[in-house]
Amino acid sequence: MYSLMSPAVLLGSLFFSFLAAANSSIPQVTLQGCGSFAGTNISKTLLGDNLPQPVNAWLGIDYAEQPVGDRRFRPLQSQPQSLKGVQNATKYRSVCLQDRIYPNPDEQDEACLNFNVFRTPGVPLSKKLPTLVWIHGGGFASFSGRDFDGASFVASSADPVVVVTFNYRLNAFGFLPSKLFEREGLLNLGLQDQRFFLQFLQKHLSSFGGDPRQITLGGLSAGAHSTAFHYFHNYGSxxxxxxFARGILQSGSATARSFPGPDYPRYKKDFAGLMKYINCSTDVDDKEQMGCLRSASAEKIREYSAKAYEDAKDQLNWPWQPSIGGPLIEKAGSKSEEEGTFHHLPIITTHTSDEGKYYTPGDLETNDDFIQFWHRISPGLNITDLALINELYPDPVAYPDSPWAGSSNSTQYNRISAAWSDMAYICMSRHTAVTTSRAGVPTWSLHFNTPDFPLVAQSWKGIPHASDAAYIWNDPHVAYPETARIYYRYINSFVLTGDPNKMRLDGTVEWPQYKAGENGNGYAKQLVVNPGNFTVVEEDRGRGRQCEFWNDPERAGRLYK
Known part of the structure; x- marks a missing residue:
């Protein structure tokens, strides 16, 4: 499958050996009912560079009784049992089971639900600091909380701050959409893990000197989709x-990509394939099927999860995804947007210029190839839809003045990538900003337009999904470090104050709130992050007709948005 792995994240994942031993200067924390934990100092970034200042950290602390044995494929019920004595929280612990291509595969384990806290040093724990809680991406199938450089974010902060990262169940362990799981009430276990952890933080964040009333919840890609599912769930319980108090959606939304219900054909195939692979019969009652799933080899489940994901090329709906109808998505994101059932909290939405170029094939040459691609990956598109897509994204072969002419590898690549970008990310991010701003919610929109060719191996991929992954924590290894400093300080200011402008870098442009319909012409203003010191404010003149097509309420339903 086309890799979901951001090059910056991939590089960062290779470095986890820099941690110091427990340090007596680090405050010891006690979590009521869980135990006491001694932390460490971190002085290096994930890539081994010196931080501007050391950072206090507590690493690898469990936040729930682990979902193993009979607790596999069940919602989390309780925090971990209290441990006697002072525990060392001085190194990262296991990541959740996933494809073995993930760095350090020996560190994978089914017992993986742990979290990490990073905090500005020298500030008494009695002072409660604004906190960023980051949900990692990876297509709901891979990666971990380790991949966000929380220490770097804290060390560069304009004011004292806390960052928290954590793991949640992935692939089939956390997202096994099926009629069986629907009947058993077990859909979206990974999302339920996230909510359980956020509830856990409301009880325990203050022990680390964080303010539970000032949590910014954010994420990239699947982490942004997750954040949006929580943001747009202002109903039910x-x-x-x-x-949380505010949100950051870095290339993601509640309507991104597509999240069908458990009766979707792709999901039925994946479930049947998994059951066969682990020798579990589907011709028995639900209780017996669940018993077999819970006693099956974790390694076998991991193997099939990775295989099915790798085999799902050119699919709009990947295996092991959140499912509409399950917890936190009882109704589709588009429906929650339409009905206004979202938390009216300050929000930042972002997208890159070429979101889809990681995911679309680079060898299609004809208009028929283009049409067949969309027919294959999205059966919900009817003949009328396909004709409209053909019109909205003119064929560069037939129309040399098409905006998508001049692709360096195949005639249809830029065209397919633009349509995929709009469908999955750009138009969805824009619609989130329109929805929240029209509801009077402080909203800011950002367009990341900085190529990072040292990290993106092929320049023809432009500025694809996750190009800005490392910019948000001010990583010095990006192609444009000055751009990273600018971008980071806007985000840092938002985490600290709820406004990206109050503590932005001196000399940088003020980032205006996104106000749909302003200036009498419908164009709101957004921040455009260009290379170097050239970040500007521009009107959001994105592909309006195309976005109207993808965000049409009736069509959104057919596309499971």
């Missing part, structure tokens, strides 16, 4: 009970 979560109504008027937000577990």
């Amino acid at each position: 979560d109504k008027n009970k937000p577990l």
Whole structure:
């Protein structure tokens, strides 16, 4: 499958050996009912560069009784049992089971639900600091909380701050959409892990000197989709009970890509394939099927999860995804947007210029190839839809003045990538900003337009999905470090104050709120992050007709948005 791995994240994942031993100067924390934990100092970035200042850290602390044995494929029920004595929280612990291509595969384990806390040093724990809680991406199938450089974010902060990262169940362990799981109430276990952890933080964040009333919840890609699912879940048991104060959606939304219900053909195939692979019969009652799933080899489940994911090329709906109808997505994101059932909290949405260029094939040459691609990956598109897509994205072969002419590898690549980008990310991010701003919510939109060719191996991929992954924590190894400093300080200011402007770098442009319909012409203003010191404010003149097509309420339903 086309890799979901951001090059910056891939590089960062290779370095986890820099941690120091427990240090007596690090405050010891006690979590009521869980135990006491001694932390460490971190002085290096994930890539081994010196931080501007050391950072206090507590690493690898469990936040729940682990979902192993009979607890596999069940919602989390309780925090871990209290441990006697002082525990060393001085190194990262296991990541969740996933494809073995993930660095350090020997560190994978089914017992993986742990978290990490990073904090500005020298500030008493009695002072409660604004906190960023980051949900990692990876297509709901891979990566971990390790991949966000929390220490770097803290060390560069304009004011004292806390960053928290964590793991949640992935692939089939956390997202096994099926009629069996629907009947058993077990859909979206990974999302439920996230909510459980946010509830856990409401009880325990203050022990680390964080302020549970000032949590910014954010994420990249699947982490942004996750953040959006929590943000757009102001109904049911979560109504008027937000577990955070503001949100950051870095290339993601509640309507991104596509999240069908458990009866979707792709999901039925994946479930049947998994059951066969682990020798579990589907011709028995639900209790016996669940018993077999819970007693099956974790390694076998991991193997099939990775194989099915790798085999799902050119698919709009990948295996092991959140499912509409399950917890936190009882109704589709587009429906929640339409009905206004979201937490009215300040929000930042972002997208890159060429989101789809990681995911689309680079060898299609004809208009028929283009049409067949969309027919194959999205059966919900009817003949009328396909004709409209053909019109909205003119064929560069037939129309040399098409905006998508001049692709360096195949005639259809830029065209397919633009349409995929709009469908999956750009138009969805824009619609989130329109929805929240029209509801009077402080909203800011960002367009990342900085190529990072040293990290993106092929320049023809432009500025694809996750190009800005490392910019958000001010990584010095990006192609444009000055751009990273600028971008980071806007985000840092938002985490600290709820406004990206109050603590932005001196001399940088003010980032205006996104206000749909302003200036009398419908164009709101967004921040455009260009290479070097050339970040500017521009009107959001994105592909308006194309976005109207993808965001049409009736069509959104057919596309499971």
